[in-house]
Amino acid sequence: MQTFFILAILVLVFVIILQISKASEYVSQIKGYEKARKQSNRINGFMLLGFLIFGLIGVYLCNEWLKGRILGEPASDHGELVDRMLYVTLAVTSVVFVCTQVALFWFAYKYQESDDRKAYYYPHNNRLELIWTVIPAITLTVLVGFGIFYWFKITGPAPKDAMVVEVVGKQFGWEFRYPGADGVLGKKYFKKVDAVNGNPAGQLWEDPANYDDVFVEQEMHLVVGKPVQLVIGAKDVIHDVGLVHFRMKMDAVPGTPTTMWFTPKYTTKEMKEKTGNKDFVYELSCDQMCGKGHWSMRGTIVVETQEEFDAWLASKKPQYLVANPDKDPNAKKDSASAALPMVSVVAQNKIN
Amino acid sequence: MSETLMTTATVAGQATTHHEEHGHHQESFISKYIFSMDHKTIAKQFLITGIVWAIVGGLFSVLFRLQLGYPDRAFPILETFFGQWAKGGQIQPEFYYGLVTMHGTVLVFFVLTAGLSGTFANLLIPLQIGARDMASPFLNMLSYWFFFLASVVMMSSIFVNTGPASGGWTMYPPLSALKQAGDGQKIGTDLWLISMALFIVSSLLGGLNYISTILNMRTKGMSMTRMPLTIWAVFFTAILGVLSFPVLLSGAILLLFDRNLGTSFYLSDIVINGEVLPNEGGSAILYQHLFWFLGHPEVYIILLPAMGMVSEILSVNSRKPIFGYMAMLGSLFAIAVLAFLVWAHHMFVTGLNPFLGSVFVLLTLLIAVPSAIKVFNWLTTLWRGNIRFTPAALFAIGFVSLFISGGLTGIFLGNSTIDIHLHDTMFVVAHFHIVMGVASFFGMYAGVYHWFPKMFGRYLNNTMAYIHFWVTMVGAYLIYWPMHYQGLAGVPRRYLDKSGWVNFNNFRDLDQMITIVTILVFAAQLLFVFNFFYSIYKGRKVRSQNPWGANTLEWTTPVNPGHGNWEGDIPEVHRWPYDYGKDGREFIPQTEPVSANESKH
Numbered sequence: 001m002q003t004f005f006i007l008a009i010l011v012l013v014f015v016i017i018l019q020i021s022k023a024s025e026y027v028s029q030i031k032g033y034e035k036a037r038k039q040s041n042r043i044n045g046f047m048l049l050g051f052l053i054f055g056l057i058g059v060y061l062c063n064e065w066l067k068g069r070i071l072g073e074p075a076s077d078h079g080e081l082v083d084r085m086l087y088v089t090l091a092v093t094s095v096v097f098v099c100t101q102v103a104l105f106w107f108a109y110k111y112q113e114s115d116d117r118k119a120y121y122y123p124h125n126n127r128l129e130l131i132w133t134v135i136p137a138i139t140l141t142v143l144v145g146f147g148i149f150y151w152f153k154i155t156g157p158a159p160k161d162a163m164v165v166e167v168v169g170k171q172f173g174w175e176f177r178y179p180g181a182d183g184v185l186g187k188k189y190f191k192k193v194d195a196v197n198g199n200p201a202g203q204l205w206e207d208p209a210n211y212d213d214v215f216v217e218q219e220m221h222l223v224v225g226k227p228v229q230l231v232i233g234a235k236d237v238i239h240d241v242g243l244v245h246f247r248m249k250m251d252a253v254p255g256t257p258t259t260m261w262f263t264p265k266y267t268t269k270e271m272k273e274k275t276g277n278k279d280f281v282y283e284l285s286c287d288q289m290c291g292k293g294h295w296s297m298r299g300t301i302v303v304e305t306q307e308e309f310d311a312w313l314a315s316k317k318p319q320y321l322v323a324n325p326d327k328d329p330n331a332k333k334d335s336a337s338a339a340l341p342m343v344s345v346v347a348q349n350k351i352n
Numbered sequence: 353m354s355e356t357l358m359t360t361a362t363v364a365g366q367a368t369t370h371h372e373e374h375g376h377h378q379e380s381f382i383s384k385y386i387f388s389m390d391h392k393t394i395a396k397q398f399l400i401t402g403i404v405w406a407i408v409g410g411l412f413s414v415l416f417r418l419q420l421g422y423p424d425r426a427f428p429i430l431e432t433f434f435g436q437w438a439k440g441g442q443i444q445p446e447f448y449y450g451l452v453t454m455h456g457t458v459l460v461f462f463v464l465t466a467g468l469s470g471t472f473a474n475l476l477i478p479l480q481i482g483a484r485d486m487a488s489p490f491l492n493m494l495s496y497w498f499f500f501l502a503s504v505v506m507m508s509s510i511f512v513n514t515g516p517a518s519g520g521w522t523m524y525p526p527l528s529a530l531k532q533a534g535d536g537q538k539i540g541t542d543l544w545l546i547s548m549a550l551f552i553v554s555s556l557l558g559g560l561n562y563i564s565t566i567l568n569m570r571t572k573g574m575s576m577t578r579m580p581l582t583i584w585a586v587f588f589t590a591i592l593g594v595l596s597f598p599v600l601l602s603g604a605i606l607l608l609f610d611r612n613l614g615t616s617f618y619l620s621d622i623v624i625n626g627e628v629l630p631n632e633g634g635s636a637i638l639y640q641h642l643f644w645f646l647g648h649p650e651v652y653i654i655l656l657p658a659m660g661m662v663s664e665i666l667s668v669n670s671r672k673p674i675f676g677y678m679a680m681l682g683s684l685f686a687i688a689v690l691a692f693l694v695w696a697h698h699m700f701v702t703g704l705n706p707f708l709g710s711v712f713v714l715l716t717l718l719i720a721v722p723s724a725i726k727v728f729n730w731l732t733t734l735w736r737g738n739i740r741f742t743p744a745a746l747f748a749i750g751f752v753s754l755f756i757s758g759g760l761t762g763i764f765l766g767n768s769t770i771d772i773h774l775h776d777t778m779f780v781v782a783h784f785h786i787v788m789g790v791a792s793f794f795g796m797y798a799g800v801y802h803w804f805p806k807m808f809g810r811y812l813n814n815t816m817a818y819i820h821f822w823v824t825m826v827g828a829y830l831i832y833w834p835m836h837y838q839g840l841a842g843v844p845r846r847y848l849d850k851s852g853w854v855n856f857n858n859f860r861d862l863d864q865m866i867t868i869v870t871i872l873v874f875a876a877q878l879l880f881v882f883n884f885f886y887s888i889y890k891g892r893k894v895r896s897q898n899p900w901g902a903n904t905l906e907w908t909t910p911v912n913p914g915h916g917n918w919e920g921d922i923p924e925v926h927r928w929p930y931d932y933g934k935d936g937r938e939f940i941p942q943t944e945p946v947s948a949n950e951s952k953h
Binding site: 140253293 | 626632772822845846855878883930936
């Protein structure tokens with residue numbers, strides 16, 4: 001019913017506008033087109049000026065309204081560079097924006113048609129044109145310079161002590177693999193992927209580096225202050241690892257692994273305090289259109305201290321043992337000592 | 353030619369319905385108004401088909417904005433119209449992505465490429481350079497009918513059982529290559545690819561024709577540097593299209609092969625829904641290179657004609673020459689060249705080699721220099737003018753404003769460091785809608801309002817035109833300006849419901865505001881459409897041969913020019929087209945010889 005009313009009102013407004021338009025056509029016919037034209041010229045001139053003034057006020061109000069909702073402080077070292085670049089660019093473009101828009105609408109208002117003015121024949125001025133070629137060129141060179149400098153810092157090689165996590169996107173969720181104590185991700189081959197038999201990542205069990213790799217879904221754990229390198233892939237279509245708080249983003253492409261690295265600055269707990277939101281979590285969003293569930297392809301990230309992280313990792317069973325329960329020394333010895341420390345599991349695997 | 357015949361020409365798009373009525377002169381009707389070879393009729397065919405597509409594309413955006421603004425609200429009326437696609441009155445995800453994909457494809461290719469270039473290149477090239485028609489009227493006709501065929505195929509894809517293509521207008525594989533990936537990846541995507549192939553043929557036929565006409569068929573005295581900037585703009589547009597569309601064609605054909613013939617151009621290492629596919633060795637990124645090698649020039653294919661028309665219209669209506677004609681021309685050239693060298697800025701976060709990325713940053717931000725020159729030159733053209741705010745002039749001024757706003761946000765996105773954060777967020781959506789979508793639309797509207805009297809021998813209604821302009825202008829800023837903030841907050845694009853997210857779910861009021869404004873702006877466009885068709889038949893008649901007091905050649909033709917444009921000889925040209933306000937004279941048409949005591953510039 002409500003929809004019907006809205007539609008009815010729209011149609012009514014339409015009809016009214018049409019009638020006014022027709023009437024104004026007749027009025028200008030009576031008044032004389034030239035007179036009517038000059039009148040509407042003045043009205044439009046004022047409206048252009050009004051648009052400029054209310055527009056600039058609107059820009060200010062919009063900023064007041066929404067500035068609190070853009071993300072606060074970046075939560076990674078690279079994020080700081082991104083934000084700095086962003087605010088420098090914002091400053092430069094704001095100045096240009098205000099100057100050019102003011103000039104545009106002010107000229108339009110000031111030089112509206114008038115009987116006592118003759119247009120000034122001014123076809124070119126080489127010096128002026130040179131000035132506004134050179135000044136933007138210099139400004140942009142500076143922006144490009146900063147941009148590329150930061151870009152190389154961000155995309156440069158990861159530090160040697162960075163931890164490695166494999167992130168794989170699929171329709172519609174995230175999978176993570178940790179290299180375990182040896183720090184090396186075991187080899188994998190997509191044709192070995194067999195989720196039913198405990199090998200969702202397609203790991204090659206022949207590779208000993210796979211024995212201690214831990215596989216988890218949907219939730220990634222990272223260590224605060226420790227650089228992390230993400231090795232990114234996708235199973236089916238292109239996804240994108242979007243980390244808004246870290247200001248990082250990288251596509252996940254099937255068949256072509258990509259990487260990115262950064263250092264988380266705050267634990268999830270610290271972010272809860274900083275944002276004043278007790279439900280705060282770091283979210284991992286898919287930023288590349290990947291099918292009908294794209295909008296819900298959400299992962300979460302827990303940033304914690306080294307001790308918390310170690311405890312978490314130790315509580316996970318390596319995928320090798322999940323897939324090959326017969327190889328699990330703990331299973332043989334019954335589940336009494338299930339919480340055996342990670343290291344000894346790895347050691348036993350190596351012996352195997 | 354009589355008034356009535358000219359107006360009948362406008363309904364060529366709906367040929368079949370009028371077929372019977374005009375049976376008594378069937379043959380001449382078909383050759384004059386359906387399979388017409390007159391460039392003016394073809395221009396009208398492009399324009400009207402473009403308008404139909406714009407209504408469809410715009411309506412789609414209203415539908416998905418309803419979902420974005422009111423994700424948990426049911427609109428039973430939607431179920432009435434769309435059945436299973438809007439079960440319970442709520443837009444289903446497959447439907448949402450189909451709408452988004454079709455909205456993008458239709459508006460970018462069918463409206464702002466065919467509808468804009470097709471209309472104004474066809475209309476203005478022969479009229480403004482002084483030719484009787486295109487170099488090959490027959491190819492020109494084929495160009496429209498290939499476009500029509502592409503339209504039919506694309507439109508039919510909306511009605512297939514599994515829905516239209518829904519992989520986004522960029523149609524990235526593997527999503528678009530795998531039928532298992534979703535409903536929209538089934539027959540809908542094949543139809544999309546076939547339609548695009550037909551569209552490319554159309555645009556190549558058109559483009560080659562535009563180029564050869566401009567190079568070979570200028571009237572006596574019309575040297576290249578005496579051409580109006582509109583012609584220069586469509587000239588560069590045509591060159592861009594001819595050089596880049598074939599690359600998209602190859603990309604689309606390879607994708608068709610991957611989909612239907614088992615090849616692996618784009619496919620490698622794929623496990624989908626638990627099924628391991630045999631493909632190995634392909635590169636998904638290859639497609640993106642092929643796509644954006646067209647896709648970026650495409651942005652300028654859309655924008656350049658608008659720039660050309662805006663230059664012309666601002667000059668005519670401020671009664672002043674365009675400032676810095678040669679600089680305008682040089683910057684058009686620079687933009688056309690650079691357009692080919694920046695495509696990878698769409699791919700900064702695909703895992704592109706960072707060094708390559710940095711080169712593309714440099715080249716991308718370089719485009720800002722010619723763009724800045726153009727803006728400053730437009731501003732100087734207004735300065736100390738005597739400006740008439742015709743609807744066309746208002747839209748031209750609006751274009752400059754939007755081009756500034758959208759151009760400046762491009763400096764954010766072209767800088768790879770910032771792009772890491774903003775890539776694929778609502779910031780991108782806001783940016784390209786302002787600078788490419790709305791700005792080009794403004795250029796197109798300016799063109800329609802300015803040349804409508806030439807097309808139909810009547811004026812559009814001014815009151816409706818002014819309402820149309822002001823609602824659209826204010827609405828465009830209300831929709832897209834605050835949207836940048838969503839992007840800065842990292843809200844990804846193409847998210848149809850953000851309520852499951854902790855960090856993206858704080859823009860509900862903004863989304864609702866944008867949706868309401870979108871509906872109002874859409875209504876204002878319908879007002880324009882009404883004005884357009886109403887004025888074809890009922891508009892005030894044009895009585896003067898040169899209603900705007902312009903210098904260019906199209907205003908030396910009769911009010912309703914017949915096929916061949918000029919009744920006698922084609923006029924000779926003696927000067928550039930921008931002698932406004934020179935030596936105390938308001939305007940001096942191009943056809944007037946330079947007198948001995950005229951001042952030089």
